[in-house]
Amino acid sequence: MVAVQPRLAHRPDVIPEAERLRMLRALMGEKDRSIAAFPQAIRTITFRDHDRWVKPLYERHWPDALVGRTDKKLRFLTCNLYATAPYTVLFSSPRPPFAVRALRGLGVGLGLSPPSLAAWAGRAVRCCAAVLDDDTRRRIVQIASFIAAVDHVFDHCMQGVAAEERGRRMRALIDGGWQPDDAVAHAGAFRFLRALYLEMGAGIDGDDARVYAIATSRLREFFDAEVKAMTGVPDPTGLEWRMPGVLGTIEGLVFPVWRFAGDAARSWMYGVSLFVQVMDDWIDLDKDLTELRPTPMTTGFWGERALEDTWRTTLDGIVALAKHSGVDDERYLAFVRESYRFMAIEVAEAMGGGGAA
Numbered sequence: 001m002v003a004v005q006p007r008l009a010h011r012p013d014v015i016p017e018a019e020r021l022r023m024l025r026a027l028m029g030e031k032d033r034s035i036a037a038f039p040q041a042i043r044t045i046t047f048r049d050h051d052r053w054v055k056p057l058y059e060r061h062w063p064d065a066l067v068g069r070t071d072k073k074l075r076f077l078t079c080n081l082y083a084t085a086p087y088t089v090l091f092s093s094p095r096p097p098f099a100v101r102a103l104r105g106l107g108v109g110l111g112l113s114p115p116s117l118a119a120w121a122g123r124a125v126r127c128c129a130a131v132l133d134d135d136t137r138r139r140i141v142q143i144a145s146f147i148a149a150v151d152h153v154f155d156h157c158m159q160g161v162a163a164e165e166r167g168r169r170m171r172a173l174i175d176g177g178w179q180p181d182d183a184v185a186h187a188g189a190f191r192f193l194r195a196l197y198l199e200m201g202a203g204i205d206g207d208d209a210r211v212y213a214i215a216t217s218r219l220r221e222f223f224d225a226e227v228k229a230m231t232g233v234p235d236p237t238g239l240e241w242r243m244p245g246v247l248g249t250i251e252g253l254v255f256p257v258w259r260f261a262g263d264a265a266r267s268w269m270y271g272v273s274l275f276v277q278v279m280d281d282w283i284d285l286d287k288d289l290t291e292l293r294p295t296p297m298t299t300g301f302w303g304e305r306a307l308e309d310t311w312r313t314t315l316d317g318i319v320a321l322a323k324h325s326g327v328d329d330e331r332y333l334a335f336v337r338e339s340y341r342f343m344a345i346e347v348a349e350a351m352g353g354g355g356a357a
Contacts, residue, residue, distance in 0.1 A: 073148075136257070144253065154170065276347065
């Protein structure tokens with residue numbers, strides 16, 4: 001049991017869950033289904049790549065994760081959330097791959113409407129995937145899968161294991177100092193993570209190795225932060241050790257496309273990761289209070305204002321990122337904004353419905 005003050009379970013200002021979900025829907029607005037072609041094109045690629053480079057590892061090491069709610073959750077987080085981010089950034093980057101830059105410029109030059117731009121961008125993302133080398137596409141989906149799975153394993157595959165031991169196991173797993181035998185509960189989950197970690201880091205050298213090392217150092221910081229959160233170590237920032245996970249997620253997702261992304265794209269992705277964490281804590285507030293789990297929402301450090309601010313920052317930020325790339329056509333900016341809204345609302349719907357919990 002996490003050591004927190006019992007008063008957290010009796011906050012009188014907690015908004016009922018149904019009302020919180022209604023407020024979230026009102027804040028985010030409505031999906032523009034006329035631009036669905038672009039998100040659907042990205043998901044087609046991420047699901048196909050998942051089946052090519054991730055599913056075989058599940059089948060070999062952790063087949064139980066391919067059935068039921070675990071499969072639905074991990075596949076959604078991998079393919080609909082995390083792996084979409086690098087492709088989304090490429091279309092707002094100041095230095096995208098040539099195919100994206102050429103097709104983006106042509107679409108703007110033709111004066112296409114947002115729905116037509118979405119269809120055009122759907123074709124462009126397929127071209128982009130075709131010209132990206134296999135290692136880049138493999139790392140995009142494998143890193144996305146690792147992010148989804150490592151959080152699940154930490155929370156759901158070590159019940160009854162002390163927090164410090166959880167951290168020790170996870171650090172030793174990625175360092176190669178621990179491999180579970182069949183007597184360990186959920187041994188397949190740990191073997192899957194180890195195999196995935198080895199594959200996603202295979203063949204990295206030169207400048208790529210330097211950037212990748214930053215991402216793996218963030219992973220270790222995440223393990224340490226999870227232990228601190230579980231053992232009740234006070235976080236002087238008030239964020240209850242959320243930031244290592246927020247930062248580490250983005251360092252991992254940026255890595256495969258870091259040469260195209262740039263600092264502005266990285267900064268925007270940090271904002272998206274923070275918004276997703278705020279939204280997750282907003283939705284899970286009742287459950288976290290019941291379980292006496294300290295989060296910035298249960299302590300009152302975050303609230304409705306944090307939800308609004310982080311959402312507005314990311315929605316405005318994707319437009320600013322597109323402008324930073326040299327595009328100021330209002331139709332293209334509307335397409336970029338509504339594409340992000342479309343995908344973010346899908347994530348919110350899955351979280352609110354339990355599909356990504």
